[in-house]
Structure formats: C-alpha cells, structure tokens
Amino acid sequence: MQTMVNEDNSRTGRETDGNESGVSSGTLSSPSRRRAFLGSVGAAAAVGLAGCMGGGGSGPSGAFKIGVLAPEPSKNPIGSSIANAAKYAATTLNENDGVLGNDVEVVVKDTHEDPATGKSKYQELTVGEEVDFTTGVFTSEVMLNLMDSIAEQSTVHMNAGSATPDTAKQVKADYEKYKYYFRSGPVNSHYLGQNMIDFADAKFSDLGWDSVAVLAEDYAWTEPVTSVLEDKLAATGVDVPISKRYASGTSDFSPIYDDIESSDADAAYVVMAHTGTSAIVQWAKQQRAFEFGGIHVPMQFPSYYGSVNGANRYAVVQNSATPNAAVTEKTMPFNEGYYDQFDSYPVYTGYHTYDAVMSYVNAATAADSRNADDVIPEIESQSFTGTAGTVSYYGQDQAYPHDLVYGQDAAWPLWFQWQEGDGSGSQTTLWPDELASGSYQKPPWV
Numbered sequence: 001m002q003t004m005v006n007e008d009n010s011r012t013g014r015e016t017d018g019n020e021s022g023v024s025s026g027t028l029s030s031p032s033r034r035r036a037f038l039g040s041v042g043a044a045a046a047v048g049l050a051g052c053m054g055g056g057g058s059g060p061s062g063a064f065k066i067g068v069l070a071p072e073p074s075k076n077p078i079g080s081s082i083a084n085a086a087k088y089a090a091t092t093l094n095e096n097d098g099v100l101g102n103d104v105e106v107v108v109k110d111t112h113e114d115p116a117t118g119k120s121k122y123q124e125l126t127v128g129e130e131v132d133f134t135t136g137v138f139t140s141e142v143m144l145n146l147m148d149s150i151a152e153q154s155t156v157h158m159n160a161g162s163a164t165p166d167t168a169k170q171v172k173a174d175y176e177k178y179k180y181y182f183r184s185g186p187v188n189s190h191y192l193g194q195n196m197i198d199f200a201d202a203k204f205s206d207l208g209w210d211s212v213a214v215l216a217e218d219y220a221w222t223e224p225v226t227s228v229l230e231d232k233l234a235a236t237g238v239d240v241p242i243s244k245r246y247a248s249g250t251s252d253f254s255p256i257y258d259d260i261e262s263s264d265a266d267a268a269y270v271v272m273a274h275t276g277t278s279a280i281v282q283w284a285k286q287q288r289a290f291e292f293g294g295i296h297v298p299m300q301f302p303s304y305y306g307s308v309n310g311a312n313r314y315a316v317v318q319n320s321a322t323p324n325a326a327v328t329e330k331t332m333p334f335n336e337g338y339y340d341q342f343d344s345y346p347v348y349t350g351y352h353t354y355d356a357v358m359s360y361v362n363a364a365t366a367a368d369s370r371n372a373d374d375v376i377p378e379i380e381s382q383s384f385t386g387t388a389g390t391v392s393y394y395g396q397d398q399a400y401p402h403d404l405v406y407g408q409d410a411a412w413p414l415w416f417q418w419q420e421g422d423g424s425g426s427q428t429t430l431w432p433d434e435l436a437s438g439s440y441q442k443p444p445w446v
Contacts, residue, residue, distance in 0.1 A: 059370035060132050064099040066090060066357060067131030068108045069121060071138050077301050081350030082136040082160060083108045084342050088334075089357035091341065099361050100370065107131055113138065115145035122146050126153040132370055133158060135184070135356045138349065140164035140221040151177045156372050156379070158182050158356035161349045163189040163221045168400035175396055179376055182402045184359050185352030185388060186320050187413070189221050191406035192295060193228030195318060195413050196269070201236045203415070203431050207316075207440055209267045209291065213242035213260040215279075216271035217250070225271045225295065233269075241265055250275055253282045261289050270294035277308065284311035287445040293415075294318065302345040305418060305425025312418045313425065314443040320348040320413055321388040322427045325435050327414065334387040348388070355386035408432075417441065 068086045070079035083106075090104040098104050107129050109121035118137065125131050126149075133156040137143045143162035147170055150157045157180060159167065165188040171178040186192065204210070214229050216222040226245060234240050241263040246256060260268055267290055272279055276298045283292050293316030298304055300319045304312060321327045323335050323345040334354060338346055363378035364370060380402070383392035389411040394400050404411050414435055416427040428438035 059372065059374075060130055061370075062102065063105045064102040064370070065105045065107055065129060065131040067122075067125035067129060067134035068106060068353075069111050069118060069125070069134060069136040069142075070108060071111050071113045073108055073110060077303070077347050078138050078161065078297075078349050079110070081346040081348075082138070082353045085160075085338065085346055085350035085353035086135060086357055088338050088341055089354050089361075092337070093357075093361065099364060100368070111137065111139070111142050113142060115139075115142050118142035119145055119149055122149050122153075126155045131155070132364070133360050133372070133375075135160050135353055135360075136349075137162050140166075140219070143167055144220075147178060147181065150180050154180060154372055156180045156182065156360065156375065158184045158360055160184050160352040160356045161186075163187075163192060165190045165224055165400055165403065166220075168394070168403040171401040172396075172399070175401065179402070180372060182356075182359075182379060182393060183404050184356035184386075184391060185404050185411065186348060187406040187411050188400060188403050189224040190228060190400070191411075192318070192413070193225035194232075194406065196225070196229060196271075196294065197232045197236060199318070199415050199431060200233060200238060200269075204236065204238055207267070207291070207293075208442070209238065209269075211239040211241060211263070211265045212267045212269040213263060213265040213290070214240060214244065214269050214271075215242075215256065215260075215294075216245050217273065217275045218245045218248045219274065221273070222271045229269075229271075239265075246275075248274065251278050253279050254286070257283065257286065257288050257290075265290055267291035267293055270296055273297035280315060281308055281311045283315075284308075284313070287443075289446055291443060291446055292316070293417075299418065301347050302427065310420065310425060313420055314418065314441060316415060316417045316430065316440070317427075318413050318415055319427075320411075321351045322414070322416060322429065324427060324437065325414055325416070325429045327388055327435065328385050328390075330385055330387045351386070351388040355388060355391050358384075358386065359391055 066086050068083050070082040073079035073083040086106050090106045093099055093104045107125055109125055111118035111121055125134055135158040137159055138161035140162045163186055167181055171181055216226045271294055276296045295318045299312050299315055299317045302323050321331050326332050335345055362382055363375045366378045367374040392405045394403050394405055414429055415431045416429045417440055419426050419428045419441055429435045430440055
C-alpha cells in the first residue's frame with residue numbers, strides 16, 4: 001500500500017482517484033488506464049516497473065522514498081504538478097509491486113522559490129528522511145544553490161523544472177563531485193533558445209512574421225535563451241529591430257509595446273515566466289498592433305484561459321507537452337491517469353517529474369541496487385520513451401553532461417496557439433507538423 005509523508009511528517013493512506021466513478025462509457029477506469037499505460041512502456045521502463053526481484057547492494061533500506069522539492073504545491077500549478085506527478089508515479093509503481101520489492105513513498109517539501117529555504121528542505125529530505133533520490137525544483141536560483149548539498153549528500157537529484165544550463169556546466173567541470181545531478185526536463189535554456197530558432201525557421205513564414213521584437217525578462221534562466229536568439233535568429237531571415245531584456249519587476253508594458261509598434265515588428269517573440277501575466281493581459285486589453293508568441297510559462301498552464309478571461313487567445317506558446325497532444329504513446333495515458341487522480345491536468349513540470357521518477361526507478365532496477373553510485377551509470381546509459389519525448393542524457397564528453405538530450409528524436413518541444421472553442425480555451429498544436437491539430441489564427445485587431 002502506498003503511503004505519503006506530508007510536510008508535517010504525518011502519514012496518510014493511499015489516495016483514491018477523484019473521478020473513478022464518473023468515467024464515461026467506452027473509457028477505461030483509472031486502474032485499467034494505469035495497466036494500459038504500463039503495457040505501453042518500452043523495454044527499459046518495463047524493467048523499472050517490474051522491479052521486485054529483491055534489494056541489491058548498500059544504500060537506503062525499507063520503503064523506497066522519493067523526495068520532492070516543489071514551490072508552494074498547495075496552490076502553485078507548477079509546484080502541485082511536481083508533487084502530484086510524483087504521487088501518481090508512486091501509485092502506478094505500487095500497483096505493480098513497488099521498486100525492488102519495496103513500497104514507494106513520496107515526501108514533499110515546499111521550496112517557496114527561495115534558495116535558502118530550498119537548501120534547508122533538501123537537507124530535511126536527505127538527512128532527515130533518508131530518501132532514495134530527490135526530484136523537482138522550479139527556480140534556477142534554487143537549483144544552483146543546491147548543487148554543493150547534492151554533492152555532499154551523494155544523493156541523486158533529478159531536476160524536473162529548472163532550466164539553467166549552469167548546473168550541467170558544474171558536472172562538466174568536476175564530474176566526480178557533481179555526478180549526482182541530472183536534468184529530466186525541460187531541456188536546458190540554451191536548447192529552449194535553439195528550439196525558438198527551429199520554430200522560427202520552420203513556421204515564421206507561415207505565420208507571416210517577417211519581423212519580430214525579442215523581449216526577455218531579466219532572470220538568470222533567460223540569459224542563455226537570449227544569447228542563442230541574438231546569435232542565430234537573424235540568420236533565419238527574420239528582421240529583429242528590437243532585442244530587449246527588461247527589468248524583472250516590470251508591471252507596465254505600455255512603453256515597451258509603444259516601441260514595438262513604432263518598429264513595425266509583426267510580433268513580440270518573448271521569454272517570460274514571472275512577468276508573463278501582466279504582459280499578455282495588457283497586450284490583449286490594449287489590442288496592440290503586433291502578434292505575440294514565444295516562451296511564456298503561465299500560458300503553458302491548461303487552465304490559464306479562464307484565469308485571464310481569454311486574454312491569451314491568439315498567443316503562440318512553446319511547451320513540453322499538453323493534455324491534447326500525443327507527444328509519445330505515453331502522453332495521453334499519463335494525462336488521463338493524472339486527471340483521474342487529481343481532477344486536473346498537469347503543467348509541464350508534471351510530465352518531467354513523472355519521467356524523472358521512472359528514469360531513476362528504471363536505473364535502480366537495472367542496477368539491482370539502491371546505492372546511488374551503482375544507479376548513476378544506469379541513468380547515464382538509458383534511453384526510454386517518456387511522456388514528453390525520449391529520455392536520455394548527454395555524456396561526460398559533451399557540453400552539458402547529465403542534461404536531457406534535445407532533438408527531433410529526443411526531447412522536442414511543441415508549439416501551440418490558444419484558440420477559443422465552445423466558449424473556453426483550447427491549446428491547438430501548430431508544430432511539429434505531425435502533431436498539428438489546427439491552423440494559426442491571426443488576432444482580428446492586427
């Protein structure tokens with residue numbers, strides 16, 4: 001039976017599916033969906049899920065514990081998706097004999113997106129709870145502050161939210177010290193920038209975007225993105241009259257939007273997370289004479305349309321996966337099972353957290369060990385189909401060791417447009433072409 005450790009260290013029994021009795025005719029019940037999901041798992045993942053052949057080597061004993069670091073998981077969609085995806089993974093694993101013969105438990109700690117708090121909570125997980133591994137973290141500043149603690153504790157961390165490539169650069173600089181760090185998603189921010197280039201090269205002509213203004217909030221995670229855009233975007237044939245990193249506390253975008261209109265740019269090509277809601281609401285309310293697209297973390301949320309009263313309609317967004325795009329054969333079963341258990345769909349951190357858990361479980365099972373030093377080589381050599389693409393990691397001799405591999409046959413973000421259907425918002429996939437579910441709609445006021 002699954003148990004989970006809450007923030008106050010009290011234990012609760014296994015959670016039940018909130019929607020199990022409401023399954024419509026012709027669909028699978030929640031347990032059946034999970035069995036179908038497991039049946040679709042590739043060879044590597046199947047080994048991980050089946051692992052109950054006994055413990056191996058030294059390392060933690062007793063229940064197999066997953067330590068989760070999430071920002072405000074009770075109210076932040078990013079944090080709740082991290083925590084809930086780990087819980088859903090535990091449910092799935094426990095329904096299939098656990099890991100190496102042990103029940104799986106999940107321990108969730110709140111980072112509050114604060115580096116000092118994140119470090120303290122990490123210590124609680126590794127020293128206090130003695131978890132097998134940790135996963136999660138959203139803010140790059142929190143992740144960077146954990147790197148030395150991860151090395152000191154010799155406990156693997158599977159990053160499932162932070163995008164900075166500086167963590168992988170530390171692995172590159174001192175492998176033996178930092179080898180306990182991996183990124184299961186998203187791809188690091190250098191490759192997020194490269195994906196913006198790839199999208200521009202493939203689709204800008206179809207969208208009619210011959211000229212774009214690049215806008216990026218001034219946070220650490222966006223620096224590699226804008227570096228790639230500055231180096232490569234003009235080479236795609238698009239004109240870039242404005243490339244601006246604006247202050248992280250910006251709330252009034254009117255002066256910036258005035259400049260974009262004066263430049264005659266066709267669109268704002270953005271890199272936003274913390275400041276994104278003000279930016280999109282003002283763009284729509286003021287009906288600015290340019291289109292809008294790029295990396296915008298709040299617009300990745302499936303429920304965002306209602307949150308901003310449709311202000312995000314017509315915006316184009318990069319994402320790892322969505323509730324209605326079958327990125328792999330595992331995406332939709334995961335979405336359905338997650339929805340059954342939590343009555344909501346995950347944001348991108350949910351897909352990557354689930355894949356992170358399965359990545360570690362596959363490796364621990366292949367190693368027949370819970371000792372991190374035995375597990376690491378198995379993580380390094382693995383490649384399996386995840387919920388948001390193929391999960392594999394760069395090697396020691398590459399630029400970003402232990403980071404998720406980027407590419408069409410690996411992790412390949414999709415792009416969608418927010419459109420309206422039946423009075424509510426829909427994330428309509430535009431690219432890659434094989435996943436497209438509709439065509440681009442130009443804002444009527446432009």
